[in-house]
Amino acid sequence: MQERKEAGRGHAPASLETIDVAVHFQGVRAIDGVSLTLNLGEILGLIGPNGAGKTTLVNVLTGFQQPARGSVRMGGEDITGLVSYKRSRLGLARTFQNVLLFGGMSVIENVEAGAIACGLDRHAGRRRAWETLEWLGLAHLAEARADTLPFGEERRIGIGRALCGRPTFLLLDEPAAGLNTAECDELLTIISGIRKEFGCGVLLIEHKMPLVFGLCDRIQVLDQGRTIALGVPTAVAADPLVRQAYLGDEVA
Numbered sequence: 001m002q003e004r005k006e007a008g009r010g011h012a013p014a015s016l017e018t019i020d021v022a023v024h025f026q027g028v029r030a031i032d033g034v035s036l037t038l039n040l041g042e043i044l045g046l047i048g049p050n051g052a053g054k055t056t057l058v059n060v061l062t063g064f065q066q067p068a069r070g071s072v073r074m075g076g077e078d079i080t081g082l083v084s085y086k087r088s089r090l091g092l093a094r095t096f097q098n099v100l101l102f103g104g105m106s107v108i109e110n111v112e113a114g115a116i117a118c119g120l121d122r123h124a125g126r127r128r129a130w131e132t133l134e135w136l137g138l139a140h141l142a143e144a145r146a147d148t149l150p151f152g153e154e155r156r157i158g159i160g161r162a163l164c165g166r167p168t169f170l171l172l173d174e175p176a177a178g179l180n181t182a183e184c185d186e187l188l189t190i191i192s193g194i195r196k197e198f199g200c201g202v203l204l205i206e207h208k209m210p211l212v213f214g215l216c217d218r219i220q221v222l223d224q225g226r227t228i229a230l231g232v233p234t235a236v237a238a239d240p241l242v243r244q245a246y247l248g249d250e251v252a
């Protein structure tokens with residue numbers, strides 16, 4: 001296991017950061033000066049009400065959205081102007097709120113695509129895809145067409161595709177949306193296994209609080225494009241501003 005954790009890690013960057021990032025859409029301040037640090041080996045929760053700016057921040061981190069102000073750094077190096085496929089090759093992977101699998105392709109081809117996007121050739125990519133599916137307990141689905149899968153499995157395949165490039169930093173955008181309780185429990189085991197097995201930093205955007213509070217080392221809370229709290233789960237759960245803006249009495 002340790003071998004797998006260190007494989008390909010080399011001199012992995014120790015952190016992924018945004019520094020004072022701002023994004024505006026036609027006058028809407030989607031992000032208004034947010035700094036965030038995701039460390040290697042930690043699970044950081046990013047939570048907040050609908051429209052708080054969480055997905056926009058992930059888009060900035062992955063290069064899908066250029067900020068109007070501020071910078072993105074990986075291992076201290078400025079990557080703000082780097083296009084997203086180059087960020088993938090540096091070890092940055094994400095999943096999407098809508099799974100976005102290639103419907104007409106098989107499961108193994110979908111997962112392999114994640115490795116090829118990170119620079120592996122087809123042969124190595126296929127081998128890596130098998131390893132990934134086996135690790136997720138989904139190898140029996142390898143030859144199935146992606147668009148025939150139930151929603152919960154589709155989501156896990158989406159995670160497998162992101163994981164297949166063995167990212168240093170993995171950004172999960174609402175991975176539990178639409179999952180039932182049993183599937184959420186499975187997801188919790190997968191995410192904590194990802195950190196243990198692959199040692200990457202995981203950014204978890206989620207509205208399902210049991211998952212966030214059960215998994216995260218630290219939690220950052222956004223509201224209207226700004227950070228209103230950042231800290232360990234117990235401190236965030238007790239923060240009056242967070243309870244007022246988002247949590248209510250959900251987490252005691």
Ligand SMILES: Nc1ncnc2c1ncn2[C@@H]1O[C@H](COP(=O)(O)OP(=O)(O)OP(=O)(O)O)[C@@H](O)[C@H]1O
Nearest residue numbers: 025028029030048049050051052053054055056057
């Ligand atoms: N492409 C866009 N064009 C215009 N406005 C946008 C665009 N993308 C996001 N916004 C606006 O920016 C703000 C932040 O949106 P964002 O999707 O980042 O929030 P979020 O915290 O991820 O919300 P949710 O929890 O609902 O996914 C919202 O007001 C949203 O309407």
